[in-house]
Amino acid sequence: MSTTEFSSEAFASAIRAGNCRDAVASIMGQNPIGINRSKQLLIEFNKLDPSDQEAILDWSQLPPERLPIKDQRWYVEVIARHEMAHIVVAKAMGFSTGEATLVLHSPDGSHQGTSLIHLEHSTPLLQDVSTYLERRIVILLAGYLAEPEEAHERTSYAHDLIRKKITESDLQKALELIRLKLNIEGSSQPNAVEGALHSLVKQASSIVEANFGVISSLAQKFAARIDFYEQRIGWDGHEIDVQPEIQNIVLWP
Known part of the structure; x- marks a missing residue:
């Protein structure tokens, strides 16, 4: 939201609702650290009631890593x-798995997550x-497919993957691995990448749906451990x- 679209009234309302971080972030258009980074912010700040100004000043003194996650x-x-x-x-x-980590950096949604997958068996043959x-691609695609809570939205996400309508980094990694797989197999057919992607998205979607209850339950417990931005769990x-x-977990052949 631009500074011209966010009024003092809306700013004050957000503060009174306890959303100081969101109010400041909306005006600054960036990850907020204090109140002295934007001329427009200071103009809006000076229009506030003293109690609202005090709330913002208290909020601005929090170190960035201790800013609490609320409505996100x-x-x-x-x-x-x-x-x-x-x-x-x-x-x-x-596969066996190792550590999984997650950090939410700021209110703009920037984050970093990792999940370690082990290759336990040798691969002496092409x-x-x-x-x-093929299996690693399915694992990559599964992350994006499991994001929506509702089943119909997960179906829509699968269609977006097949049509390559997103910039999801895991999709780009999957496409690179698909090309490598096709090269190993000596496949040069037209639309081979698209065909392989379609098939692997379908497979990933089936495994996600069979295990969505497990995924969702683990995710709720995992996410509950994050209290602040920049907190690594x-x-x-x-x-x-x-x-x-x-x-x-429902095993897949």
């Missing part, structure tokens, strides 16, 4: 589902490599394995 809790669960889907689908396909790549491989939901 839903988003933390979305990105937690993404990471837990990588883990659960990997286990469903016979066919072994091709099979590994993580489960190591053992912590993941001892979660009771893991026993309910």
Whole structure:
């Protein structure tokens, strides 16, 4: 939202609702650190009632890493589902997993998540490599497919992946691996990449749907550990394995 679109009245209303961070972020258009970074912000600040000014001043003294997450809790669960889907689908396909981590950097949604997948079996033959790549692609695609809470939205996400209508980094990695897999197999047919992507998205979607209850439950527990922006949370491989939901994973041949 631009500075011209955010009025003093809306600014004050947001502050009174306890959303000081969002009010400041909306005017500054960037990750807020204090109140002295924007001329427009100071103009709006000077129009506030003294009590609202005091609320902003108190808020601005918090160090960035201790700024609490409030009304973005839903988003933390979305990105937690993404990471837990990588883990659960990997286990469903016979992989062991290591640490999963998550950090929400700022109110603009920027974040970083990781999930470690282990390659436990040797791949001495090209066919072994091709099979590994196929399974790894499915694991990559699963993260994005598991983000929506509603099943019909997950179907829509699958269509977006197939049509390559998104800039999701995991999709770009998956496409690169698909091209490598096709090269190994000596496939040069027209639309081979699109055909492979369609098939693998369908497979990933099936595994996600079969295990969505497990993914969602793990994600809720994982996301609940984040209280502040820039707070890094993580489960190591053992912590993941001892979660009771893991026993309910539907295995995939």
